[in-house]
Amino acid sequence: xxxxxxxxxxxxxxxxxxxxxxxxxxxxxxxxxxxxxxxxxxxxxxxxxxxxxxxxxxxxxxxxxxxxxxxxxxxxxxxxxxxxxxxxxxxxxxxxxxxxxxxxxxxxxxxxxxxxxxxxxxxxxxxxxxxxxxxxxxxxxxxxxxxxxxxxxxxxxxxxxxxxxxxxxxxxxxxxxxxxxxxxxxxxxxxxxxxxxxxxxxxxxxxxxxxxxxxxxxxxxxxxxxxxxxxxxxxxxxxxxxxxxxxxxxxxxxxxxxxxxxxxxxxxxxxxxxxxxxxxxxxxxxxxxxxxxxxxxxxxxxxxxxxxxxxxxxxxxxxxxxxxxxxxxxxxxxxxxxxxxxxxxxxxxxxxxxxxxxxxxxxxxxxxxxxxxxx
Amino acid sequence: xxxxxxxxxxxxxxxxxxxxxxxxxxxxxxxxxxxxxxxxxxxxxxxxxxxxxxxxxxxxxxxxxxxxxxxxxxxxxxxxxxxxxxxxxxxxxxxxxxxxxxxxxxxxxxxxxxxxxxxxxxxxxxxxxxxxxxxxxxxxxxxxxxxxxxxxxxxxxxxxxxxxxxxxxxxxxxxxxxxxxxxxxxxxxxxxxxxxxxxxxxxxxxxxxxxxxxxxxxxxxxxxxxxxxxx
Numbered sequence: 001x002x003x004x005x006x007x008x009x010x011x012x013x014x015x016x017x018x019x020x021x022x023x024x025x026x027x028x029x030x031x032x033x034x035x036x037x038x039x040x041x042x043x044x045x046x047x048x049x050x051x052x053x054x055x056x057x058x059x060x061x062x063x064x065x066x067x068x069x070x071x072x073x074x075x076x077x078x079x080x081x082x083x084x085x086x087x088x089x090x091x092x093x094x095x096x097x098x099x100x101x102x103x104x105x106x107x108x109x110x111x112x113x114x115x116x117x118x119x120x121x122x123x124x125x126x127x128x129x130x131x132x133x134x135x136x137x138x139x140x141x142x143x144x145x146x147x148x149x150x151x152x153x154x155x156x157x158x159x160x161x162x163x164x165x166x167x168x169x170x171x172x173x174x175x176x177x178x179x180x181x182x183x184x185x186x187x188x189x190x191x192x193x194x195x196x197x198x199x200x201x202x203x204x205x206x207x208x209x210x211x212x213x214x215x216x217x218x219x220x221x222x223x224x225x226x227x228x229x230x231x232x233x234x235x236x237x238x239x240x241x242x243x244x245x246x247x248x249x250x251x252x253x254x255x256x257x258x259x260x261x262x263x264x265x266x267x268x269x270x271x272x273x274x275x276x277x278x279x280x281x282x283x284x285x286x287x288x289x290x291x292x293x294x295x296x297x298x299x300x301x302x303x304x305x306x307x308x309x310x311x312x313x314x315x316x317x318x319x320x321x322x323x324x325x326x327x328x329x330x331x332x333x334x335x336x337x338x339x340x341x342x343x344x345x346x347x348x349x350x351x352x353x354x355x356x357x358x359x360x361x362x363x364x365x366x367x368x369x370x371x372x373x374x375x
Numbered sequence: 376x377x378x379x380x381x382x383x384x385x386x387x388x389x390x391x392x393x394x395x396x397x398x399x400x401x402x403x404x405x406x407x408x409x410x411x412x413x414x415x416x417x418x419x420x421x422x423x424x425x426x427x428x429x430x431x432x433x434x435x436x437x438x439x440x441x442x443x444x445x446x447x448x449x450x451x452x453x454x455x456x457x458x459x460x461x462x463x464x465x466x467x468x469x470x471x472x473x474x475x476x477x478x479x480x481x482x483x484x485x486x487x488x489x490x491x492x493x494x495x496x497x498x499x500x501x502x503x504x505x506x507x508x509x510x511x512x513x514x515x516x517x518x519x520x521x522x523x524x525x526x527x528x529x530x531x532x533x534x535x536x537x538x539x540x541x542x543x544x545x546x547x548x549x550x551x552x553x554x555x556x557x558x559x560x561x562x563x564x565x566x567x568x569x570x571x572x573x574x575x576x577x578x579x580x581x582x583x584x585x586x587x588x589x590x591x592x593x594x595x596x597x598x599x600x601x602x603x604x605x606x
Contacts, residue, residue: 009448316446
């Protein structure tokens with residue numbers, strides 16, 4: 001081929017540079033929001049003190065881990081109580097918000113490309129309905145449902161059985177859809193329709209259980225479906241965060257493949273993309289991330305649907321930028337929603353899912369009015 | 376059926392709707408895997424190669440290309456996907472820039488492809504196939520849905536690409552007269568096999584009448600054969 005007269009196009013590099021700046025801006029916003037989110041709550045801790053506590057605590061933990069003694073210029077600047085509020089209560093909740101928002105949002109981007117459908121989201125395939133059924137099943141049949149009322153909030157007495165059961169049913173739904181897709185050569189239509197069918201099935205199952213549940217069981221079932229970041233502590237955090245990060249890295253490495261699939265299956269195959277395998281693996285990972293987040297934190301709607309669409313508006317459909325952009329936007333939105341949820345009706349803490357839906361629904365309606373033509 | 380294509384040649388596959396022109400084209404770069412047979416590019420049987428290796432040898436331009444919020448530059452850069460390991464290199468960017476110049480798309484380079492006309496989009500698709508640096512170009516109905524001017528521009532582009540890059544091009548065509556004007560050789564399909572193949576000498580009223588079931592006259596106009604329905 002003789003395409004030797006090309007130059008590196010400066011204009012194009014400026015264009016991609018702007019997208020990278022937007023993503024970096026998002027990361028900075030996320031860090032500031034993290035500090036603010038830790039500051040607010042029943043006890044106000046000034047942001048500067050939060051930042052000091054975070055840096056100082058990080059230095060101590062890293063040197064403890066490596067068995068070295070780094071000098072810590074911030075030692076003793078934060079009171080014991082504030083330090084323990086920051087590190088034991090608010091930081092794990094904020095990090096869980098970041099991990100869950102990132103995971104749901106990146107799963108949404110992948111689903112929208114895999115399913116060739118702008119309404120694709122982590123919940124399109126009925127995973128959350130299956131998880132909700134699993135939770136209801138645990139409450140009713142496995143006896144995890146004796147609920148304690150402790151003042152302002154209610155707790156499920158045995159959250160671990162509930163979580164495991166929710167996760168098991170989410171996985172079951174995933175594998176049924178994977179199996180069907182495998183038989184039908186992974187066409188997007190089959191995946192969407194199978195997901196909708198399965199979602200309805202599990203919803204009906206949940207309603208069946210709810211109909212026969214007593215008052216406390218019913219309350220526990222409904223309460224479980226409210227997404228709540230407060231359920232995460234340092235123990236749960238790595239179980240949520242590690243799969244989310246691995247999936248995000250996988251999706252990012254496949255950016256070119258998603259761009260190719262967006263150009264049409266035939267074009268993608270002509271470019272050497274194994275479309276069926278990319279679809280199946282992508283769907284498996286997106287479903288796993290969804291299952292983990294839903295099982296631990298409950299149903300948190302709209303982040304996965306809306307964040308990718310907001311990012312598309314700003315930096316376009318190129319997955320090289322859309323995927324990292326959506327990760328940041330998902331983390332920012334969920335962390336912001338959680339922060340607002342904690343202060344809006346203080347001392348009452350609203351479940352975060354209510355706020356994400358309040359913020360997400362108008363955007364969703366706007367997308368419906370705008371139509372399918374092109375996101 | 377068996378046929379061969381030389382470098383620097385344009386071969387048009389023709390025949391009635393549903394005879395399997397597009398299917399044949401898709402089998403040639405293993406988008407569809409044929410049950411039997413082989414497709415040789417040089418010494419390699421394409422059907423035994425990995426999809427990625429095929430993409431380095433054969434560029435495919437489908438009939439219709441999906442659009443999105445992607446600039447023309449990004450859409451063409453996608454053609455480098457078989458070569459991109461992790462990062463886009465300077466070489467990739469230069470190739471795309473050259474292809475844009477070759478197809479006179481400079482003014483559109485940072486426009487979004489979902490705001491483009493059919494002709495512009497077709498050029499982007501061809502540019503994408505060119506930056507794949509293939510040895511064979513497959514084009515499925517490159518001129519259907521284009522106006523007269525765009526038809527000529529696209530076919531001139533294909534002609535130029537084939538000549539200057541010394542690649543072979545296989546096209547499926549419905550428009551007999553456009554095909555006659557730009558192709559070196561013709562393959563007429565009928566009933567799942569090759570009914571006739573060869574240079575312009577095989578384009579006779581008898582062959583076309585037999586393939587399409589329509590009586591025609593073939594005249595010569597300005598040195599190009601011209602097919603006119605005789606009804």
